[in-house]
Amino acid sequence: MATPPNADQAIALNRFGLGARADDTAPADPRQWLLSQMDHYEMAPAAFASADTSAKIASQYREDRADLKADAKDDDADAKAAAMKALRQKGQELYRAEVAMRVASALTTPTPFLERLVYFWSNHFAVSADKPQVTILAGAFEREAIRPHVLGRFEDMLMAVERHPAMLFFLDQVRSAGPNSKLADRVERNGNKRKIGINENLAREIMELHTLGVRTGYTQGDVTQFALALSGWSIGGLNVKTEGDETAGFKFRPPLHEPGPKTIIGKTYQQQGEGQARAVLHDLASSNATALHLATKLARHFIADDPPDEAVAALQAAFVSSRGDLPTVYHTLIDLKAAWTPQQVKFKTPWEWTVSALRGLGITTVADMPVAPMLNQLGQPVWRPRSPAGYDDIAASWAAPDALVRRVEVAQRLTRKLDLDPRQLAPRILPDISNMTSTEVGRAESLRTGLALLIVSPDFQRR
Amino acid sequence: MIHRRQFLRFAAAGAGSLLLAPHIVFANVATERRFVFIIQRGAADGLNTVVPYADPAYAGLRGDLAIDPATALKLDGTFALHSSLAELAKMYSAKQALFVQAVASPYRDRSHFDGQNVLETGGVNPYQLKDGWLNRLVSLMPKSRGDAIAFAPTIPLALRGSAEVTSYAPSNLKDADDDLLTRVSTLYDADPQLHALWSEAMQARGLADQQKAGQSPQDVGRTAATFLGRADGPRIAMIETNGWDTHSAQAGRLGNQLRGLDALIGALRDGLGDNWNQTTVFVATEFGRTAAANGTQGTDHGTASAAMVVGGAVKGGRILSDWPGLSAKALYEGRDLAPTLDLDALIATVAAESLHLDPELTMRTLFPDRPFNKALSGLISA
Secondary structure (H helix, E strand, C coil), X not given: CCCCHHHHHHHHHHHHCCCCCCCCCCCCCHHHHHHHHCCCCCXXXXXXXXXXXXXXXXXXXXXXXHHHHHHCCCCCHHHHHHHHHHHHHHHHHHHHHHHHHHHHHHHHCCXXXXXXXXXXXXXXXXXXXXXXXXXXXXXXXXXXXXXXXXXXXXXXXXXXXXXXXXXXXHCCCCCCCCCCCHHHHHHHHCCCCCCCCCCCHHHHHHXXXXXXXXXXXXXXXXXXXXXXXXCCEEEXXXXXXXXXXXXXXXXXXXXXXXXXXXXXXXEEECCCCHHHHHHHHHHHXXXXXXXXXXXXXXXXXXXCCCCCHHHHHHXXXXXXXXXXXXXXXXXXXXXXXXXXXXXXXXXXXXXXXXXXXXXXXXXXXXXCCCHHHHHXXXXXXXXXXXXXXXXXXXXXXXCCHHHHHHHHHHHXXXXXXXXXXXXXXXXXXXXXXXXXXXXXXXXXXXXXXXHHHHHHCHXXXXX | CCCHHHHHHHCCCCCCCCCCCCEXXXXXXXXXXXXXXXXXXXXXXXXXXXXXXXCCCHHHHHHHHCCCCCCXXXXXXXXXXXXXXHHHHHHHHCCXXXXXXXXXXXXXXXXXXXXHHHHXXXXXXCCCCXXXXXXXXXXXXXXXXXXXXXXXXXXXXXXXXXXXXEEECCCCCCCCXXXXXXXXXXXXXXXXXXXXXXXXXXXXXXXXXXXXCCCCHHHHHHHHHHHHHCCCCCCEEEEEECCCCCCCCHHHHHHHHHHHHHHXXXXXXXXXXHHHHHEEEEEEECCCEXXXXXXXXXXXXXXXXXEEEECCCECCCXXXXXXXXXXXXXXXXXXXXXXXXXXXHHHHHHHHHHHCCCHHHHHHHHCCXXXXXXXXXXXXXX
């Protein structure tokens, strides 16, 4: 059964896009509209014009920390604590500014489908802004490691992600050193009690979450060997008291690297130094298991919490045959019939709901809006999933009683200054609106109540 | 104890009333007289507010929703006041309250949005005028102070326009108001997933946050009195109340609404002290509700409703109505109380007399395309 044209428009705008904007006209050719966005993608949109690079952010952080430490006398515990608090506050301010920029970009982007893909990949390669170093770098991580590769090859994105300081910090890679590394030797010779050793966190999560997927045949031995291959992958500057680097960014530190070949999933890597882990990542990126893992996640994001096998298989095949060329995979996704079923099955995450609500209500700036705390209230603080697995992409995680009430409260807050007529707005932002929603919105007691109802309606809660 | 939201969700009786989620907007003009416009958003049921208990058709049309004359507060041989309006009944006895029945703006369709637009702009058709009649009323007054700052989240349409207005809204935005919660319930009813979640949430909330301190109607009345009572304070104010759209379980809901309104006006009177003698409060809604009860113990959108004129200067203690009756023949389009009095002319006359303005000029300014009604004079003492 062919879907009615309005349904296709609604799907393009809301399921693939970020929700129709109040000033949008529904695309005449919904599929073409999605495809054409790939020609207009902005790697660095204007919304991020005032953002700094991770190197700049990190060096500023170092300076602030040094200043605060100098101000607080060594023997004064209270002053030290106050200095630490001030530093954390600065980090939080930066984080909130980054979130506001991300929202601003979501509200103004001419390529909402690709922005959605940015969020998808950013969540796939989740860092969590719980550690102070990640708090300040999470925004830069998305800009530097995700955005440039959304229309590239998966392997390039993988490489950029695993070498970004935010990820290296988040997964405790920075000081991971082999037991036979030069550093370990030196420490032992000096009779130093300092603990030197390997940290498997990054290696494990790369295999389990970023590439192959859990229970896909690798063993604990493979994880350990991969961690050894990764030893020496570290950062310059920022909190690492070694050679006094001033830059924050990937830095291979030979003294930390475990020498010798490593055998991972039956293959022996003879490379030396930095290139060894690179070679492993190359193979992981090219694995069929990785293709299946990513295809499943993409299908879950765009089709259904429990996506049909055929859809997953088609995406996996596109990934394998194109050797991880992401635009090829997106083409296949847009061609999938299952992605265009008119039933809305995806319950929006708080981020999706907030962005679509702001867009739908014609709000184009969040300059005066505490948007980071708002997303916190709604249950999905940006870049803070608390787990390297990122945020869940299924309704069960988000469709909860209290969460629903919070959306209603936020809806009332967002609409309290607005003067739009919800009867006119409704069919524009929900081209396939149900009669029920249309009727109830039109029956509301006031325009503002009507607007609030519109953005908490069943049609709007799902995509 | 039943929480108010449980009450709303399950239509049980006996909940507290925070249904008026009002905010106040003020205007500064140089006079000692005060004029307050209270809007009832949602089409308040005038027939169960100023009850035509003696009309032979009333009890039959309303069925279970009919107000029992034995419990109502008798005004005269025809009308009684809803029992929740104790303070207003006292004001009526003191000749400080005037009730108006079968009144309507020129709007004859039944959309809240459009009806409120006509009521607030003073136009004949929705969206014909861009500013509000209350703002144009401000423009007729000598201005006392320039720098008006709006604290309100937004200025209601009736007060919007070229004249500067002050505003003040006690911030109470954390909770969604009950009207919205009730409507969300309706909207989710047919959606199994959302219905289940929402019911659970409403129950959980009812148990969790017993009667949170909020902006009670008394607080709003007191706050308004504080501002209006000051020697250099504002003289024209508007208070918005929501929650009057009673399609179901009307008896309890309307009782709560009216109790809130009664408390608000009572607190305003008490707070104003001697200044009450210089004050007129005008209460109106965008349209009335069906004469007959519907199938869900409520009423649907109708036409004529009731209005109230209250204050120390009001020549009260009477009902103003050319009562059309509730017989099948008399009903507008066979379903609604027929309008026999023009709300616009009433507003213009009351506002002009309250503020010592020329009534005809006031009519022309506030409701440019509507006929002046000379017969309506003498509602407020000079």
